[in-house]
Amino acid sequence: xxxxxxxxxxxxxxxxxxxxxxxxxxxxxxxxxxxxxxxxxxxxxxxxxxxxxxxxxxxxxxxxxxxxxxxxxxxxxxxxxxxxxxxxxxxxxxxxxxxxxxxxxxxxxxxxxxxxxxxxxxxxxxxxxxxxxxxxxxxxxxxxxxxxxxxxxxxxxxxxxxxxxxxxxxxxxxxxxxxxxxxxxxxxxxxxxxxxxxxxxxxxxxxxxxxxxxxxxxxxxxxxxxxxxxxxxxxxxxxxxxxxxxxxxxxxxxxxxxxxxxxxxxxxxxxxxxxxxxxxxxxxxxxxxxxxxxxxxxxxxxxxxxxxxxxxxxxxxxxxxxxxxxxxxxxxxxxxxxxxxxxxxxxxxxxxxxxxxxxxxxxxxxxxxxxxxxxxxxxxx
Amino acid sequence: xxxxxxxxxxxxxxxxxxxxxxxxxxxxxxxxxxxxxxxxxxxxxxxxxxxxxxxxxxxxxxxxxxxxxxxxxxxxxxxxxxxxxxxxxxxxxxxxxxxxxxxxxxxxxxxxxxxxxxxxxxxxxxxxxxxxxxxxxxxxxxxxxxxxxxxxxxxxxxxxxxxxxxxxxxxxxxxxxxxxxxxxxxxxxxxxxxxxxxxxxxxxxxxxxxxxxxxxxxxxxxxxxxxxxxxxxxxxxxxxxxxxxxxxxxxxxxxxxxxxxxxxxxxxxxxxxxxxxxxxxxxxxxxxxxxxxxxxxxxxx
Ligand SMILES: Nc1ncnc2c1ncn2[C@@H]1O[C@H](COP(=O)(O)OP(=O)(O)OP(=O)(O)O)[C@@H](O)[C@H]1O
Ligand SMILES: [Mg+2]
Numbered sequence: 001x002x003x004x005x006x007x008x009x010x011x012x013x014x015x016x017x018x019x020x021x022x023x024x025x026x027x028x029x030x031x032x033x034x035x036x037x038x039x040x041x042x043x044x045x046x047x048x049x050x051x052x053x054x055x056x057x058x059x060x061x062x063x064x065x066x067x068x069x070x071x072x073x074x075x076x077x078x079x080x081x082x083x084x085x086x087x088x089x090x091x092x093x094x095x096x097x098x099x100x101x102x103x104x105x106x107x108x109x110x111x112x113x114x115x116x117x118x119x120x121x122x123x124x125x126x127x128x129x130x131x132x133x134x135x136x137x138x139x140x141x142x143x144x145x146x147x148x149x150x151x152x153x154x155x156x157x158x159x160x161x162x163x164x165x166x167x168x169x170x171x172x173x174x175x176x177x178x179x180x181x182x183x184x185x186x187x188x189x190x191x192x193x194x195x196x197x198x199x200x201x202x203x204x205x206x207x208x209x210x211x212x213x214x215x216x217x218x219x220x221x222x223x224x225x226x227x228x229x230x231x232x233x234x235x236x237x238x239x240x241x242x243x244x245x246x247x248x249x250x251x252x253x254x255x256x257x258x259x260x261x262x263x264x265x266x267x268x269x270x271x272x273x274x275x276x277x278x279x280x281x282x283x284x285x286x287x288x289x290x291x292x293x294x295x296x297x298x299x300x301x302x303x304x305x306x307x308x309x310x311x312x313x314x315x316x317x318x319x320x321x322x323x324x325x326x327x328x329x330x331x332x333x334x335x336x337x338x339x340x341x342x343x344x345x346x347x348x349x350x351x352x353x354x355x356x357x358x359x360x361x362x363x364x365x366x367x368x369x370x371x372x373x374x375x376x377x378x379x380x381x
Numbered sequence: 382x383x384x385x386x387x388x389x390x391x392x393x394x395x396x397x398x399x400x401x402x403x404x405x406x407x408x409x410x411x412x413x414x415x416x417x418x419x420x421x422x423x424x425x426x427x428x429x430x431x432x433x434x435x436x437x438x439x440x441x442x443x444x445x446x447x448x449x450x451x452x453x454x455x456x457x458x459x460x461x462x463x464x465x466x467x468x469x470x471x472x473x474x475x476x477x478x479x480x481x482x483x484x485x486x487x488x489x490x491x492x493x494x495x496x497x498x499x500x501x502x503x504x505x506x507x508x509x510x511x512x513x514x515x516x517x518x519x520x521x522x523x524x525x526x527x528x529x530x531x532x533x534x535x536x537x538x539x540x541x542x543x544x545x546x547x548x549x550x551x552x553x554x555x556x557x558x559x560x561x562x563x564x565x566x567x568x569x570x571x572x573x574x575x576x577x578x579x580x581x582x583x584x585x586x587x588x589x590x591x592x593x594x595x596x597x598x599x600x601x602x603x604x605x606x607x608x609x610x611x612x613x614x615x616x617x618x619x620x621x622x623x624x625x626x627x628x629x630x631x632x633x634x635x636x637x638x639x640x641x642x643x644x645x646x647x648x649x650x651x652x653x654x655x656x657x658x659x660x661x662x663x664x665x666x667x668x669x670x671x672x673x674x675x676x677x678x679x680x681x682x
Contacts (some may be wrong), residue, residue, distance in 0.1 A: 012483070047576075051577070052579065069519030071579070071584065072576075072579040072580050073579055073580070073581075073582045077580065077582065079576070079577070081573045081577060082573075083573055085571060085574050085577040087574065087577070087578075087598060088574075098578075099581035099582055102581055146577075148583070
């Protein structure tokens with residue numbers, strides 16, 4: 001296994017900028033998820049690492065080798081494709097054996113490796129079948145097996161679970177994590193499912209528009225988002241964003257919201273807001289950090305109930321403030337009628353302050369260590 | 382709603398026995414009618430040819446004609462196929478020439494169309510679209526239009542009265558459709574298969590030979606049949622480009638039979654029948670692939 005380093009990757013498809021200056025270091029033995037919405041360049045990045053498509057600019061290092069100009073076969077990596085890409089004319093056995101045959105492994109060693117891998121994935125009884133005679137979950141295992149049968153320097157996986165049903169997905173997720181832990185493999189895992197990324201990855205690279213927006217451990221991505229995109233993309237239901245203007249009266253800094261509400265900031269949050277250059281900020285508050293009250297209290301934001309969704313464990317309350325709808329998670333027994341008046345308080349030490357102009361997070365020291373727009377290679381914290 | 386009187390078991394049993402209703406519709410009848418007409422249209426001449434070829438010269442000219450000859454004779458076949466007789470020698474030479482030209486055309490067509498179809502499907506290169514359209518436009522003109530230009534070209538290259546001239550000409554007929562057909566095939570093969578093979582340690586060429594090509598076998602076979610039949614049946618160019626008697630192909634050769642043995646209808650029919658045998662055999666053996674190719678490969682684009 002080896003470290004994988006991406007240095008300023010740029011990829012143009014004709015005039016489409018699919019990957020825009022991606023810098024990442026995936027440490028030896030790390031499980032890194034590339035997470036982002038559809039079309040953000042995840043697959044392209046993975047294919048660049050594999051060498052399947054030509055780079056427009058940048059360098060790729062695997063271990064201590066510069067592989068930028070090497071053929072895929074010489075990069076010593078394994079890959080699992082979203083549609084599995086099993087060889088239709090070969091049996092499961094020969095699908096697994098192919099990577100070894102291409103590397104001129106002796107016949108008896110091939111047999112041993114294939115059977116061992118099949119055993120590990122519980123597909124021994126399928127070895128004589130053709131891919132089209134397998135269920136989706138079985139095909140997925142064979143695709144995984146074709147990658148695991150060798151001992152590559154890194155595993156690349158492109159949404160390997162997305163074609164499975166929900167239950168199988170949960171099961172395979174746990175299995176994949178086990179594999180990673182037992183093999184100590186370097187894994188780069190593409191997904192647009194944040195739950196997969198959060199549950200499996202040591203580090204997550206959140207991508208959008210061909211750029212890495214933030215790179216760090218799941219907790220950091222969740223609790224300390226670097227910008228508005230990451231904050232809005234991670235978490236379900238999504239984070240609430242309250243736009244407003246900063247104003248200071250009698251030494252107290254408040255946010256004046258658009259439809260006439262005023263929310264006073266704590267000194268720590270006021271310190272963050274003071275780094276704002278535009279005068280307008282966005283408060284980011286996760287649904288769980290909204291506190292609802294039936295009575296008016298000073299410093300709370302007035303709104304009205306839009307609808308109430310009991311889910312069993314918790315209840316989602318949709319609230320209208322001005323012309324926006326926000327979501328709060330409350331205790332399971334909260335009940336209210338539509339249009340009931342309601343007041344919203346925020347957990348002040350859990351909210352995030354963003355500059356409305358730059359959409360970057362504002363921190364107390366004014367430094368955004370996660371800002372991506374520099375050239376440096378990011379190391380996970 | 383199910384009545385309470387019948388139990389679930391009874392209803393299940395009834396449901397199991399129920400046959401899907403087969404209604405004969407007007408459109409079915411029309412379809413059958415058309416198919417039968419087409420069948421007659423193609424089979425009757427064949428049957429007539431076979432029947433005549435088994436008659437004596439005298440019986441062949443009888444009126445009204447007999448469908449099933451009362452005296453079946455194989456004399457014409459024997460004469461045609463025995464290398465000893467003068468006619469047999471000539472016929473076998475034409476037959477061999479046809480086999481040679483058609484086989485060479487087929488091999489060359491496959492060797493060119495397979496990589497070309499793949500390139501048009503998966504590679505991006507300058508002029509890709511333009512080339513492809515140019516290839517297809519060739520098919521919009523009737524073959525005869527190119528007779529004089531090709532003749533002049535062949536003369537310039539000193540190829541008149543050679544088999545090579547015919548092979549090249551037949552390639553220009555067969556390749557456009559062959560390339561188009563195979564491109565359709567390769568379009569339908571996911572790029573990820575090639576990617577997977579390359580990651581698994583194959584070079585681009587190995588990935589093509591070991592993974593992609595086997596998947597396009599039906600397309601390759603269809604291409605081969607198509608090229609073979611074009612070359613096997615072609616008449617006008619063979620007549621124009623060849624003058625030496627010992628180089629002639631069967632269609633032109635049969636024409637000579639026609640001229641020289643005007644009255645020998647059974648002989649001519651026997652020769653025609655023998656001529657159709659290779660194509661029929663090839664088609665019967667490989668038709669499965671051919672049909673698969675036409676329905677599967679060309680769906681897209
Ligand atoms: N072969 C191609 N030719 C031209 N543009 C392409 C090509 N492949 C991808 N793109 C474009 O590049 C961008 C990134 O595509 P990519 O496939 O990497 O996205 P992705 O993050 O993997 O999305 P998804 O989650 O939908 O798989 C998209 O805008 C896409 O339209
Ligand atoms: Mg993708």
